[in-house]
Amino acid sequence: MTIHAAGTPENVVLAQHVNGRLRAEARMVAARAFLLRAAGAGTFVALAGIGIGAGAYGWAYLSQYESAAERIAQALQAALSDVTIKTKGEVTLTDNVLKLDQPVVAQPQTRPDIAQVVAAQSKGEDGNAAVRTTFTVFKAVPYLDGNIVTGWQFKGDEKVPESQYCYFSHPQKFGSDVLTQVNIAINGQVAPQTSSQLNLQQLSKSCIWFDPKKV
Incomplete structure (x- = not known):
């Protein structure tokens, strides 16, 4: 077993070798950390892009149906505006026809002729x-x-x-x-x-x- 004294050429070479090994391991750790950070950032960007794309697709899908509904409503409005409804003055009830020639006016209720009623009942059953x-x-x-x-x-x-x-x-x-x-x-x-x-x-x-x- 050989023990090298401090400052000897062998110790200097060994120290340099150890330092080089440590620096190499440090670079590898830093590279792994950078790789992980890059992967995380890439995943985040990818997910954000997917979310934005899905939202844009949904908005376009809904807008398409809304525009279609508006077009249908406009078409119906245009069609109804050109329709003419014709009516006749007759209402058919099975085999009978009810003609609406003149409006029906309700007759006002009149007070009975009390004098006529009294004259008709001015005597009792015996007539006296x-x-x-x-x-x-x-x-x-x-x-x-x-x-x-x-x-x-x-x-x-x-x-x-x-x-x-x-x-x-x-x-x-x-x-x-x-x-x-x-x-x-x-x-x-x-x-x-x-x-x-x-x-x-x-x-x-x-x-x-x-x-x-x-x-």
Whole structure:
């Protein structure tokens, strides 16, 4: 076994050889690192290119269908603009024909001739006893859970009511068929205020009294 002393030619050669070996290994490590970085960058660029290409392809695909839909819509609009629809004044129902020559005008409802009715029923069944015929016209205005009702009581041969009255009618309780009636006014005169919580003076403004000018 030979031990070389420091500074001898053999040690200098050995040190140079070791240094050269280390530098060579360092270059190889650097080359591998560069190769890996280059491969990573190339892969990233390739994937980005694929993504951009796919997006561009999808956009072009959708744009193609949108343009086709627009062209179809324009063609339909142009076709419909040139269409003329013709109608006839006849409607065929199986074997019958309904002709629409004149418009149908609804006849207004007229008040019955009360005087004629009274004259026809002015006597009783025995032909002697007089029969007095009266009728009442009701006007109702919704209020709270009930109605403010005004009654016009006519004799059979009169055009002006003999008497008028106004009252508030509402159920005793929710869903009940039993009604409670509170008198409001008679012949335009407000009834005396009772223990009711209702303000009769205020309610009387909703009464609809007979007006000869509107008849």
